[in-house]
Amino acid sequence: MSDFLETTVDKFTFKVATDRSYNAEGVWAKEENGRVRIGLSDFVQQRSGDVAFAEIKPAGTALAVGEELAVIETIKVNISYTSPVNGKIVEVNPAMKDAPEAINQDPYGAGWLVVLEVADWGAERAKLLDPQAYFKIMKGQAEEEVKKL
């Protein structure tokens, strides 16, 4: 069970799970038994809106940091998300095909995107943000978004 850092900006409440690492885009990475599960943060899913479709690179795809991992189509926009780590996709969340709304409903759980095989998680993690650092960035991004409303 994840613990969360939480902030409320205007009428919106955003959570950051404390058991994983993040990039500044809000893509999270969580090590599990030698592999790394990837997904989107709560702030990212709320900012993006209801997900209509998720097109994710297939299993077997090798990804370098910054290469496109998935394109998410929401009721507002189409957004491309990039891999936060170097690795090879070994599993794609089957729910993304028929029920991509899992990204909105459970971004840190059932709404995960892929599992990657990563050669050196320690080195990869060192390049990512810890939850506190991402929380600070996310809070700033959320405050900027609210100003646009």
Added chain:
Amino acid sequence: MNAPIQKVIIVPCSGIGKPYGSVSREAAYEVTEDLRPGQTQLVPLALLVLGDEESRSIVATCPAVTIDGCKLACAAKMVQQSGGTIAQEFAVLDVYRRYKDLKPLGIAELNEGGQKLARVLAKEVTAVVDGLITGKQGGENA
């Protein structure tokens, strides 16, 4: 034995300025003005929000079909808060997921995809209305 249903209330999203809200309203207009004008009546969400007595009374006495543009589901929530009975909830996004080539765009005027999606949605709503009026279970999505 229940009295036969004479009229079904259609309550669409009021998301002015958003394509999915526009699709919900276009579908509601098509059902209430063109496809089943005698059996349906559109109740604007804004009137329910404002507590309009006539609208609340209609919603409280006739089954409602709600059409929401986003997961906030304002139409469904307002019908419930107004004491109404929801016979079927529709979400534009659910229909779009089944018709990926009909992406709704545009605000003041929907693009062709959005207009087609509204017509598809209107047909699904009509099937539910027919099911309610005839006493049979609603359409394929009911």
